Amino acid sequence: MFPQHFSDWLQQFVPLELYQALFALLADKPWYVVDKYQQVKYCSPGLLQLLGYETDEFLVQRVAPLGLELDFKGLKTTSSATVSNAEGISISVAKTTSWLSGQDAEIIAGICLLTPRVDSSKEPSKTIHKPNKDNFHGIISRSPAMHAVFQIIENAAATTATVLVRGESGSGKELVARAIHQLSTRNSGPFLAINCAALSSSLLESELFGHVRGAFTGAVKDHSGLFQRANGGTLFLDEVAELPLELQAKLLRVLQERNYIPVGGDRSINVDVRIVAATHRSLREQVRLGEFREDLMYRLRVVPIFIPPLRERREDINLLLWHFIRLHNAENFRRIEKIDPAAMQILLDYAWPGNVRELHNVVEYAFAVGRGTVLRSAELPPEFRELPRSPELDDKPLALLSPEQEADAIRAALSRYQGKLNLAANALGMSRATFWRKRKLYGL
Numbered sequence: 001m002f003p004q005h006f007s008d009w010l011q012q013f014v015p016l017e018l019y020q021a022l023f024a025l026l027a028d029k030p031w032y033v034v035d036k037y038q039q040v041k042y043c044s045p046g047l048l049q050l051l052g053y054e055t056d057e058f059l060v061q062r063v064a065p066l067g068l069e070l071d072f073k074g075l076k077t078t079s080s081a082t083v084s085n086a087e088g089i090s091i092s093v094a095k096t097t098s099w100l101s102g103q104d105a106e107i108i109a110g111i112c113l114l115t116p117r118v119d120s121s122k123e124p125s126k127t128i129h130k131p132n133k134d135n136f137h138g139i140i141s142r143s144p145a146m147h148a149v150f151q152i153i154e155n156a157a158a159t160t161a162t163v164l165v166r167g168e169s170g171s172g173k174e175l176v177a178r179a180i181h182q183l184s185t186r187n188s189g190p191f192l193a194i195n196c197a198a199l200s201s202s203l204l205e206s207e208l209f210g211h212v213r214g215a216f217t218g219a220v221k222d223h224s225g226l227f228q229r230a231n232g233g234t235l236f237l238d239e240v241a242e243l244p245l246e247l248q249a250k251l252l253r254v255l256q257e258r259n260y261i262p263v264g265g266d267r268s269i270n271v272d273v274r275i276v277a278a279t280h281r282s283l284r285e286q287v288r289l290g291e292f293r294e295d296l297m298y299r300l301r302v303v304p305i306f307i308p309p310l311r312e313r314r315e316d317i318n319l320l321l322w323h324f325i326r327l328h329n330a331e332n333f334r335r336i337e338k339i340d341p342a343a344m345q346i347l348l349d350y351a352w353p354g355n356v357r358e359l360h361n362v363v364e365y366a367f368a369v370g371r372g373t374v375l376r377s378a379e380l381p382p383e384f385r386e387l388p389r390s391p392e393l394d395d396k397p398l399a400l401l402s403p404e405q406e407a408d409a410i411r412a413a414l415s416r417y418q419g420k421l422n423l424a425a426n427a428l429g430m431s432r433a434t435f436w437r438k439r440k441l442y443g444l
């Protein structure tokens, strides 16, 4: 195929280095290599980008459903096809395939280049890309329950109704409040937030409603409260269930009359503020316990919004991990391009009691402690690495085992975790390096 002089000249290169140089050159093009069983062996960064994936793991398993399967019709063919991207949207492409054969002329691999076809009836970008429906004003989710929440936010934002957001800590309640503000006609006004659980009753009262000079010792001048400063905008009352009963009466008055009297004052102040409140508790239960006014509950929950915890929308874990990794990639000298499958499994199995905030912290931790382009399980915070120890150990510390017992424990852990080295090492409480050394020592 090549002229002789070029073939001769090529001899001086190490083949792997030559391939690497070519792969780097073609990195932006969407192309991939399959073996004779149509298993994807390699896909270019350009292909991942075209299809909207962060890693190649998904593609490797799902050749046929995504339309990546190759037809063998000759040594080089071009055909029209459609492939599916990560959002399930079809992309029309031209597939140019070249087959490679081994020494006995048997086909051993195929290389395929995809060229997206531009539909001249549509704007080119729209044939391939779609607005990201999984990012709603900074709230990232692909869960149907959250997409229903997006719809409620959109509808509620168009009204002046008071909204009550319920969800566990770190699940995104403040983001919901911000989205409502952004989408409402008040978006040029202020958005202010306060956590009702963070202050004592008297401080909270003065923070919310302000005070006049001399109202109490230390009140040396007038202080305008959050209600006054949020005038024309939105006030987010987080942990509203913790609001003391005496302040609940004052809040009810603002909601009903749209005015209030500052601490120590004698004149009421009119305000136009939209309230979005949030709680991780059931307000109904608080009412039953006598801790919350029933009339205020009904005033607050005109539009109730429930945010499911992260463990009930596991489809979001991967999406959010990559969202935060992308943010940190842009800011850090470290670039994570892949999550090790063992680490991913641990993250997917985790219960996420701190929800999205905790997931973000995990990504930050990995950037702080790890190096390289792969996020590995050893870079997860300690609580993720404390996997149940193998029963093979009989609760005996490893240091007390004889070499035979230690070898048996390693063998058992390897078989228990089907050769997944990270998980087996974790289960035995060993670092990867120690685990590797011991396997070598015992010939395992």
Ligand SMILES: Nc1ncnc2c1ncn2[C@@H]1O[C@H](COP(=O)(O)OP(=O)(O)OP(=O)(O)O)[C@@H](O)[C@H]1O
Pocket (backbone or CB within 6 Å): 138, 139, 140, 141, 167, 168, 169, 170, 171, 172, 173, 174, 175, 176, 238, 280, 356, 357, 360
């Ligand atoms: N769906 C999401 N997409 C992107 N970021 C999110 C999402 N949910 C939460 N976060 C991020 O997680 C963190 C916690 O979110 P937020 O403060 O809105 O939670 P919260 O429910 O109000 O928590 P708390 O009740 O503890 O105050 C923030 O940094 C927020 O940006």
